[in-house]
Structure formats: structure tokens, C-alpha cells
Amino acid sequence: MTPASGETASTTLELEGFLPYRLNLLATEVSQTLARVYGKQFGISIPEWRVLATLGQFDVMTARDIGIHxxxxxxxxxxxxAALEKRQLIARRANRSDMREAFLALSEAGQAVYRDIVPMAKSFSESLCLGLSPEERETLDRLIARLSERVSHLGAGD
Amino acid sequence: MTPASGETASTTLELEGFLPYRLNLLATEVSQTLARVYGKQFGISIPEWRVLATLGQFDVMTARDIGIHxxxxxxxxxxxxAALEKRQLIARRANRSDMREAFLALSEAGQAVYRDIVPMAKSFSESLCLGLSPEERETLDRLIARLSERVSHLGAGD
DNA sequence: ACTATATAGTTTCATTTGAAACTAATTTTC
DNA sequence: GAAAATTAGTTTCAAATGAAACTATATAGT
Structure with missing residues (x-):
């Protein structure tokens, strides 16, 4: 039977109140819902969208930098x-002073796709936040930042 | 070049401030950090831990219910x-009145593992939240709940 | 200069994942 | 009450993933 409430804290873990669990459910659902939007219309996977978004923001980057960021x-x-390049959405330019890496940037077509997706992504994010007050949004941002900072400390044991 | 700040909002998407992106990074890092803890010590994968945790909380459930929850x-x-059963951490009991499904529960050994992991999970979650005030924690919980609710509405178009 | 080591990026391989097909049991419909 | 549709759970297959090996280039150390 379900553990009696009131003295629950000791041995059982209530998943509904367990931050890692809830965070993961939320993030997964958010990602997948957004991915459905651009996936359907543009045939773009989550990693592809991330590359696209990173290059859209920073214009020119190496693969390594995209990965880090x-x-x-x-x-x-x-x-x-490779997939985006094959579809001519990004272009590769050699770095003459280090031939191991290459400079990547969105092509015109890639920029067009980016310009199409960005408003959709933004409006998705905004409608997600609808119903949060400006203060709450700010608090949310701050808390996420704080937690991100902490988890990277806790996980430093690699 | 990087878009001039100040009029950024229009065409480019700043990933650092984009909720789905940040949420996903945070959740992924949190999950993986926690998974490293129980994965190393108990050889348990993330899905296995979720099954374990669900059964630990609700005692008896069908596979279907575990999936839903x-x-x-x-x-x-x-x-x-199947993996947990093979390791004798969970036991299966037939439902005589519906032979398609089966009742699942932690075995004694499974409960022992659960009892070992729970405090670790809790202390991880707590140290994650260290540095948040009680009000902030409460706000965080509320915001996650609110967003979860909203995203499930937005994603209803399946 | 020449070997050592390190780095960027790709490829290979084994594992994980989810979609679709499948099996077995149950419920519905006529 | 038999055929049709549903449901729980497993298996099969194809795609996605990450670890490790590999290629090509660059940097150190001597």
C-alpha cells in the first residue's frame, strides 16, 4: 500500500516532489514539443537545430566550439x-592556419531556415511562460542559473 | 559578426536566455550526475532506477502504470x-482476473537497493538546492508545476 | 629536425531507443 | 456467443547515441 503520509520523508522517495525527476520530465516534454514544431516542417533533428541555432547566434564557429557551447x-x-552540410544549410571554410578544424557558418538557405524557425521557437517559449508574471520569469531564470552552476560543481568528479 | 546587442530580440535567438534550451541543459546534467551516483555503485540504468523508484513509492503496480506514472x-x-527481474530485484505476480498484465513489486533485495539509493538521491537533490532559500525552493516547485501543466496543453496536438 | 604528444574531426562498433509488428488475453458489438 | 476491436506486454527492426579507434594536422620536448 501507499506509505502513510506524514512520516514519508524517511524511507520512501516521493517522485512528484523530487527535483531531478520533475525537472527531467519537464525538460523532456518541452524539448520534444518544440522539436515536433520544427521537425515536422523542416525535417530537422534536435542536434541539427542546436547547431543551426548556435551558428545563427554566433555566425562562424568550429565544430568543436559548437560542441562546447x-x-x-x-x-x-x-x-x-554533415547532415546540414549535405542539405547545403551550412558552409565550411578551411582555416588555413590550422587545417584540422574548419570554420562553419550558415549558408543563405540555412539563414532562411533559421529565420523561419526562430519566431516559432520564440513564440513557443513565450506561450510556455504565459501565466508567469515578469517577476516569476526572472526568478525562474535566476534559479535555473543557480542550479546549473551548482550541478556542474557537484558533477565535477569526472 | 555577433549581432549588436540592444536590438537583438528581432531576428536572432539568444540561446543563453532561451528557456527550453537552458531547461534541457540543466535537466540533462542533473540526471546524468545523479545517474553516475547510482549507476556506478549498483549498475542500474536510468530507466531501471525509475522503475525501482516508482515501485518503491507505490509498492505494487503493473508495467503499464509504471509507464504512465x-x-x-x-x-x-x-x-x-526484464533486467531488474533477471537480477531478482523485482518480482512478478499474475493478475488472475486479467492475465495480460502482471503485478510488479520490489523483492527484498530490490527494497534493499532502494533503501540504499534513496538517501543518496535525496542528499544529491538537497545539495543541489543548497543556496536556495526556502521561498525560492517553493517558487521553483510552483513554476515547474505551472510550466509542466502548460507544456502538456501546448503539446496536445498529437 | 625528429620523435612524442595533443588536438579536430570522422568512422566504426556496440548499446540504447522508439516505432511498428506481433502475441496473448480481454472487452465490445452485433 | 462468435467476430471485431482493444489492451498489456514483448520482440523485431531501424535510427540515434556515445565510446573507442582512427586520420590528419599541429605542437612540444629533446
Whole structure:
């Protein structure tokens, strides 16, 4: 039977109140809902969107930098870049002074896709936040930042 | 070049301030950090832990209910249950009045593992929240709940 | 200069995942 | 009460993922 409430805290873990669990459910659902939007219309996967979004913001970057910034595994980046390149959404330019890496940037077509997706992404995010007051939104941002900082400390034991 | 700040809002998306992005980074890092804890010591995967945690909380459940509650795909649940059963951490009991499903519960050994992991999970979650005031924690909970509610509405278009 | 080591990125391989097909049991409909 | 539709759970297959090996280039150390 369900543990009697009131003295629950000791041995059982109430998942509904467990931050990692709830955070993960929320983030998964948010990501997937958003991915459905651009996935359907543009045939773009989550890693591809991340690459696109990163290049859209920073214009020129190496694959390595994209990976660091968006915290994607280098193979994930490599494959997403390859797929986007094949569709001519990004262009590669050699770095003459270091031939191991290459400068990546959105092509015109890539910028067009980016310009199409961004408003959708923004409006999605905004409608998500509808019903939060400006103070609450600010608090949310601050709390996420605080938690991100902490978890990276806690996880430093790699 | 990087878009001039000040009129950024229009065309580019600043990922650092984009809620879905930040939420996902945070949740991924939190999950993985926690998973490293119980994964190393108990050889338990994330889905297995979720099954364990769900059964630990609700004692007896069908695979279906576990999936609904923890929002896991039924094949993920099926495989996690199979793995845990093989290790004798959970036990299966037939439902005589519906032979399609089966009642699942933690075995003694499973309860022992659960009792070992729960304090670790709790202390992880708590140290994560260290540095948030009680009001902030409460606000965080409320905001996550609010967003979860909203995203499930927005995503209803399946 | 030449070997050592390190780095960027790709490829290979094993594992994980989810969608779709499948099996077995149950419920509905006529 | 038999055929049709549903449901719980498993299996199969294809796609996504990450770890490790690999290629090509660059940097150190001597």
C-alpha cells in the first residue's frame, strides 16, 4: 500500500516532489514539443537545430566550439554538421592556419531556415511562460542559473 | 559578426536566455550526475532506477502504470523490468482476473537497493538546492508545476 | 629536425531507443 | 456467443547515441 503520509520523508522517495525527476520530465516534454514544431516542417533533428541555432547566434564557429557551447558530444556535432552540410544549410571554410578544424557558418538557405524557425521557437517559449508574471520569469531564470552552476560543481568528479 | 546587442530580440535567438534550451541543459546534467551516483555503485540504468523508484513509492503496480506514472515508453519499461527481474530485484505476480498484465513489486533485495539509493538521491537533490532559500525552493516547485501543466496543453496536438 | 604528444574531426562498433509488428488475453458489438 | 476491436506486454527492426579507434594536422620536448 501507499506509505502513510506524514512520516514519508524517511524511507520512501516521493517522485512528484523530487527535483531531478520533475525537472527531467519537464525538460523532456518541452524539448520534444518544440522539436515536433520544427521537425515536422523542416525535417530537422534536435542536434541539427542546436547547431543551426548556435551558428545563427554566433555566425562562424568550429565544430568543436559548437560542441562546447551547446554541450553536445563531438560525434553528435559531427553528424549534425554533415547532415546540414549535405542539405547545403551550412558552409565550411578551411582555416588555413590550422587545417584540422574548419570554420562553419550558415549558408543563405540555412539563414532562411533559421529565420523561419526562430519566431516559432520564440513564440513557443513565450506561450510556455504565459501565466508567469515578469517577476516569476526572472526568478525562474535566476534559479535555473543557480542550479546549473551548482550541478556542474557537484558533477565535477569526472 | 555577433549581432549588436540592444536590438537583438528581432531576428536572432539568444540561446543563453532561451528557456527550453537552458531547461534541457540543466535537466540533462542533473540526471546524468545523479545517474553516475547510482549507476556506478549498483549498475542500474536510468530507466531501471525509475522503475525501482516508482515501485518503491507505490509498492505494487503493473508495467503499464509504471509507464504512465513515470512517462516512459512501454518498451523502455518492459526492458527495464526484464533486467531488474533477471537480477531478482523485482518480482512478478499474475493478475488472475486479467492475465495480460502482471503485478510488479520490489523483492527484498530490490527494497534493499532502494533503501540504499534513496538517501543518496535525496542528499544529491538537497545539495543541489543548497543556496536556495526556502521561498525560492517553493517558487521553483510552483513554476515547474505551472510550466509542466502548460507544456502538456501546448503539446496536445498529437 | 625528429620523435612524442595533443588536438579536430570522422568512422566504426556496440548499446540504447522508439516505432511498428506481433502475441496473448480481454472487452465490445452485433 | 462468435467476430471485431482493444489492451498489456514483448520482440523485431531501424535510427540515434556515445565510446573507442582512427586520420590528419599541429605542437612540444629533446
Amino acid at each position: 551547446s554541450r553536445m558530444h563531438k560525434t553528435t556535432v559531427s553528424r549534425a554538421v | 513515470s512517462r516512459m515508453h512501454k518498451t523502455t519499461v518492459s526492458r527495464a523490468v
